Amino acid sequence: MRVLGIDTSSKTGAFGFIDGEQVVFTEQVKIRPGGSEKIPALLLEAFMDVGRKLDELELIAVGVGPGSYTGVRVGLAIAKGMAFGLRIPLVGVSTLQALATNIQKCSVLICPLAKSRKGEVYAGLYQKHEGFLEELAPPTIWKLEGLAVALQEKERPVIISGEDLEEEQAYLSSILKAQASYGIGKENLVDGARLARLGWVEWEKNKENQLYTALPLYLRRTEAEVRWEERSCRVDV
Template identity: 35%
Template sequence: MIVLGIEAATPVAAVAVATEGKILAERMVNNRRTHSVNLLPMIKDSLADAGINKEQLTGIAVSIGPGSFTGLRIGLSTARSLAQVLNLPLAGVPTLDALAYPLTGHAGLVCPLLNARKNEVYTALYHSTGTGQECLVPARAAGIQELLQLLEGYNEQVTFIGDGLAEYIGVIKSHMGARAGLAPVCTSFPRGAAVAELGLQLLQKGAVSDPLTLLPYYLRESEAELKWRERCRVNE
């Protein structure tokens, strides 16, 4: 299989092309342009870098969240459109799975942190098995103190990874001391290569998503939805 991976759940846009045991091409940008501007040129360039055309693709993988509401909508709409136009199977990859994936085989636990704003992070907890990673704590939006209390139940080294780490590194180190490990800055954002590789694994297992019904995994309501609910409550 040759799978195109699309990651747009964070401020970074990333695209990769992967096949069994090999990443053929990968591009990532972290600039002020919107994902709607970045993604299609990056996809075109990644296919060219891989030396293939779109007709040679055999699958599409896309990060489904949690993450930026706008970014997820752009990433999902791009992937769903490509899957339908090219008549390719589509796989939805949880964003925190993709973020933690490069640390597969790492000793101890892996705790991804994505900035969720409102003094919260999107987080989960993983540990490596003989065949990959197992999710011990499913994805959730949580305050940092809530997360640290949860981690007290695990007497293991925890490696933190993600763009939410920068804001909370002080309180994490203060609370956990030597038990807290910090992943390199180059792993701060989910990689397109991780989305492509995980998507390839899902497709090989037959875990195909319907492009007409695959939706972003937001975890919580958007600001617009909250304001709408508040207006409805006031007008009751």
């Protein structure tokens, strides 16, 4: 199946095109705040560079987070617009699940992270089982202290990955010590081709087109929602 994967949930955007088992291209690009809109032009350029066309696509897979509030929304808008225009189905994929596929080791826990706010992180827990990625715990918001204790109690080696997590890794290292190791280089970034492959697997489960149902995976209310509620509940005396 010919699948395009797109993710703009973090500082580094990713997109990749697979044709069956062949990776036609996979690219990562730094995204300035609010700069995800350059992804469509980069996509067109990538297709032209390999002599392929957008209308060859049969499916689009898009990262739904957790991650940057604005980034996830923009990525979904781009992917949905393309799927609608090309009249092909779309599926949403967890960004943390996509990150976890970068780790190839078996017999270890895989804990991909993404920055949240107020000293918290988004985290999921996975392992490789008979060549397939198995979800042990879905994406959740964690205080770093709680995450460290939870991983420590597993008493198994764990690989922690994610972008721009120097402070978080330093704290986790102080608690987990030799139990933890960390992603290296591009293991810490979403790979568009791997995300596309996850989307293909998801599509094959039930052939459900999520063009109108895929939503950002928000694990907390946005600041705007909190402020709106505060204003709504305020009573003038």
